[in-house]
Amino acid sequence: MSSISSSTLSKTFFSYIPKNSIINKIHPLTKISLLIFLSTIIFILDYIIDILLILIFVIVLILITKVPLFSKKFLKIILTFLVANLSIFIAWCLFSYRPGKITYFQATIVFIEDRWIWNILITDQTIFYASRISLRAIIMFFLALFFFIGTTDRELIHGLRSVKVPFTICLMINLTFRGISMFQQDYQTVREAMQTRGVDFDHASIPRRIKNFVSIFIALIVLMFKRTEEMASSIEARGIPFRSKNRTIYHYYPVKKKDIIIMLLLVLFLVFSMFLRFTDATLIFYIIEIINIFKFWG
Numbered sequence: 001m002s003s004i005s006s007s008t009l010s011k012t013f014f015s016y017i018p019k020n021s022i023i024n025k026i027h028p029l030t031k032i033s034l035l036i037f038l039s040t041i042i043f044i045l046d047y048i049i050d051i052l053l054i055l056i057f058v059i060v061l062i063l064i065t066k067v068p069l070f071s072k073k074f075l076k077i078i079l080t081f082l083v084a085n086l087s088i089f090i091a092w093c094l095f096s097y098r099p100g101k102i103t104y105f106q107a108t109i110v111f112i113e114d115r116w117i118w119n120i121l122i123t124d125q126t127i128f129y130a131s132r133i134s135l136r137a138i139i140m141f142f143l144a145l146f147f148f149i150g151t152t153d154r155e156l157i158h159g160l161r162s163v164k165v166p167f168t169i170c171l172m173i174n175l176t177f178r179g180i181s182m183f184q185q186d187y188q189t190v191r192e193a194m195q196t197r198g199v200d201f202d203h204a205s206i207p208r209r210i211k212n213f214v215s216i217f218i219a220l221i222v223l224m225f226k227r228t229e230e231m232a233s234s235i236e237a238r239g240i241p242f243r244s245k246n247r248t249i250y251h252y253y254p255v256k257k258k259d260i261i262i263m264l265l266l267v268l269f270l271v272f273s274m275f276l277r278f279t280d281a282t283l284i285f286y287i288i289e290i291i292n293i294f295k296f297w298g
Helices: 028-044 048-064 072-095 124-149 153-162 167-196 206-238 257-279 283-297
Strands: 009-011 016-018 103-111 116-123
Touching (some): 028 048, 028 124, 028 153, 048 124, 048 283, 072 116, 103 124, 116 124, 153 167, 167 206
Antiparallel strands (some): 009 016, 103 116
C-alpha cells in the first residue's frame, strides 16, 4: 500500500495539503485578500441565488486544496457549525417580526398576565432574511476553513508582513495560532493517555465525565505553562528582536503575476457587486447572458 511522504505535504493550521496544490502556490497576501473581499461581497449582494453562487465557489476552492473534507474530523466540525447555524435560522424566524406577502404562521403568546406578549409571524420575508443571514454565516465559516486549511503559519506571517503589519503583532498572532495547535495536540495526547489507563469518556455517567474532563483541563493548564516557558526560551535563544524595524527574512514569498491577476479580479468583482446592488440586478442574470453570448459566437 503506497503512502504519501511527509516531504510532499505542507502542515497548515488544521490539516496537511500537498505541496503541489494550486492553493499552496498562491501568495499568502492573495489568500488574505480572498478572505476579506469575499466576506465583504456577500454582504453587498442582496439576492439569495447570488449568495448561493458564492457558496458554491468557496466550496470549490476548498476542494481544490485536496484536503479530505469529508473525513470524520472535518465532517464533525462542519456538522457542529451547521447545527448552530440552524439554531440561528430558527431563532430569527421566531423572534423577528417582518410582514410579507405570504404568511406561513402567525400566533400570539401571552406570558405573566399580559405583561409579556410574544408575537410570532413567519412570512416569506422572514424566511428570506433568515436564509440570507444563514447563508452568509455558512460562507464566512467555509472561507475561514479554506484559509486555515490552505495556509501555513509561516505564510500567514509573511502575508501580514507584506502589508506592513509590525513584526511584534505578527509574532503574537503566530504564537496564538501555534498555541491553539499545540493545545489541540496536547488534548488528544492526554485524552488517549487516560483512555489507555481505563478511563471511559463515552459511556460513563455525567458526573464522572465532568470529573474526567476536569482532570484533562488541569493537565492542559500544567502543559500550557510548560509550553509557554519553552516558547519564551526558544524566542530568547534565537535572539528575536521585538522592536527591530529592519528584521531580515530568510524565506521570501514574491508576489507573482497570477497573484496580481487574482487580486485585480477580486477588486473588479467587488465593484461589480456594488453595481448589482445599486441597480437591483442579479449575478445569475449576467452569467446566463455571458453563456448565451458564448453560445452565439460558438
